[in-house]
Amino acid sequence: MAEQELVTIEINGIELQVPKGEMIIESAKRIGVDIPFFCYHPRLGKEQAANCRMCLVEAGTKQPDGSVRMMPKPQTSCTLPASQGLVVFTDTVAIQKARRGILEFLLINHPLDCPICDRGGECPLQNNTLFYGPGVSRFVEEKRHLPKAFPISDYVVLDRERCIHCARCTRFSQEISGDAQLEFLKRGADTMVSTFQNTEFTSRFSGNTIELCPVGALTSRVYRFRARPWDMKSQKSICTRCSNGCNIWLDYRPNRLVRVLGRENEAVNEEWTCDRGKFGHEYISSDRRLLSPLVRRDNRFVTASWVEVYQLIASRIRQAVEERGAGAVGAIGGAHLSNEEAYLLQKLMRVAVGTNNIDHRLERNQVAGGDTLLARLGVPFTQTAIADIEKAKTIFIFGADLVDEQPIVFLRARKAWFRFGAKVIIAHPEPTETELRFDEPLVLRYRAGTETTLINGLSHLILQSGRAVTDGISLEELQASLSEYTPARVAQETGVAEDALREAANLLGEGTVILCAGRVRNHPEYAVLANALVNLTLLTGNGSRGNGGLNILLPEVNSHGAADMGVLPDLLPGYVPVNDREARERIERIWKASLPAEPGLSTQGMLEAAAEGKLQVLYVIGEDIAQKYHDPELAQRALENAGFVIVQDLFLTDTAQYADVVLPAASVAEKEGTFTNTERRVQRFWKAMNPPSPDVKPDLNIFAELAVYLGKPLPVFSAEQVMEEIGQVFPAYAECCYDQMPAEGVRWMPTLTDRGK
């Protein structure tokens, strides 16, 4: 980053150096001078709204002769850029009077709702009034009356009387989330926030406006009246609803989760959350949670003790291994487990049971963990860090409805465009919501199924243009294989106009970030498509680790971690192939056990085997395969025909209905561990509450205890200790020891040697 020019300014007589152009409200924070504010927010917009006038300061400039020439009127410090010789006073009599005036003015029309207001106790208006406001109000007339408790969506309720018109919410929806659903209506005292003609506030990021609102005008319908700030405790956690790994706070009262707030992490979610994350953790405190182990007797579930179920499971597994060999046992799951648990699960299956039948993938593509990418780009799934997306020159959203699939990645992509002027190309067979969030992006509307042709066509155009970067690829071969993808042919096959193709190819170049999600992951010919995408990435010069790169974003919270931990039939932890003798022996030495050398069955393989009655024991952990498997019918047949089904979950899911034994597991709020997000960032989460019943156990304990009953104990005392072992087995995780882990997590960097090669 270029050196920033520093200027010398003076705040309340204290001289300090700050970057030129920094807003004074920020500079004051550096020396601990408190300037009250309402509408200012560092992340909102290119420019601040400066409409609350709470942040007034007196300012002047030093003249060459040393005297100070004051500006005639107070200035808003949120829009006052630092310049050489600026002199600022934040606490003069005039400013104190101005603040009292502003607050009195705001309170004229503000109701006395604090005791029933969900903002009460953490309300900037309360706080500023307490510290800077007048003690009494001179306004005795009737206040303005507007609709109260007016729901504008399933999540948000608006109280128009409380609004102080700071425009934070409207700016968020226009500039950050881009749906522009909130706007001011009318003028003067009648001004009010509203959606267009009172339609529903359907933004996928509506929860953020609740947190942004400096008063209780926008409040949450989910959290409504559940608690007051002094009633609850907070714990740091990670959102479990997608693979982005947003940092969140879990706020809870005794054994009840009451709300989720965004937690700052510049590298991941800045401070935002999507609505799925903010409102989607209600399951943790659901009444339908499993409270004790269940065993099927006479086609009904009866509660049982842990000892009983462990003995039953161990005897069935031993019986299966004796009768048909370890290959008759299989485990599906891991994408919702923490790294430590996923690691222990595969160790349990490989060491205690002796099989490689273990997989965490429920999607159609079940080639080994991002094989093409790992081989050719050296990363399993993603090249670009989430934070680096905003530095992209061009963003190519390929076959993904980003707003839906990866909302926080979408916010970064939108920031790259809105704040930093990146170009945007969106390729999708159908109109998507994402397209609406950018002004006139280049849309390539291809026919579904022609993905590979489209990508090859673009590569062909780049090769032709002579801009292609050629290190790391053999050009002749590529030229030969791509020569048939002429623009005319590609245009005809994909249905994308030739001009659009050429325009897109022109935009693709160094610093291009390619973002793909479910459509690419589930492509019937994933390997071919992935190869084409890698070619395009290399040709545009994004093969090495610059800001650009290819990113195949993952589905579940710990999909990446499960792959890293070797919850795969053919790869051990650290992407070590099971049939690579040397590398396997290294892990055998650490584990002091011998490992099966033959790759096991993938999820698809296990389900097919189970459907044919060839799998005696099927162990499903935290996945509702009967519903969520890409071929649910196969999953259902498999569950019916498997000899013995163990389901470990929070709820009695559809899958659990087929089970012989159901094990109740603890939720993310009730245990500790780490998740690895889609950009390989390993992040910790902490235990907040106790499980709903003493019979509900963290998965880690269940795996460890099961190993004891199987006669091959895997001593485990804590998640921390498991992480230390992971660091030995997979050196990329060595930095993830709990006591060393920085607050923003560790983004591990793959080197090809990690594969054991």
Next chain:
Amino acid sequence: MITQVAKRFVKTVLPLAQGLSITFRHQPPFHEPITVEYPEQKRPMYPRTRWRHVLRRYDNGLERCIGCSLCAGACPARCIYVEAAENTDEHRFSPGERYARRYEINMLRCIFCGYCQEACPTGAIVLRDDYELADYHRSDFIYTKEMLLEPIPEPQEE
């Protein structure tokens, strides 16, 4: 010798007699009895005595408590638990949007400081003069909202 004995007598017995005379003056038949025959008889309490809590109602029968938890926040013993919920037109407990669905005070922990009464914005929780709080089981000291609420006032005859 004799004078010495007399001196000692005056020094010891006389003050004793003086003191006891005060005692006897306050005994029947010279004085009304001071003790009362508790529990048959009870002494009136001072108006600002702080004993058992009561959750008050408005004259129209609606609860004053709005479930704001300010009492719980003020309580130094952290012995109040409030869970609020939203009033609807069909199920209205208090005026306005919010009421207390659960309201509990742990009387074992309460130190009868009256801070809750001071914090309450609606005058809902008050400490009154019922001091007979002994009980047999610990769990019986958790006073629930139902126990604390005033009975609904009789409708006033015109």
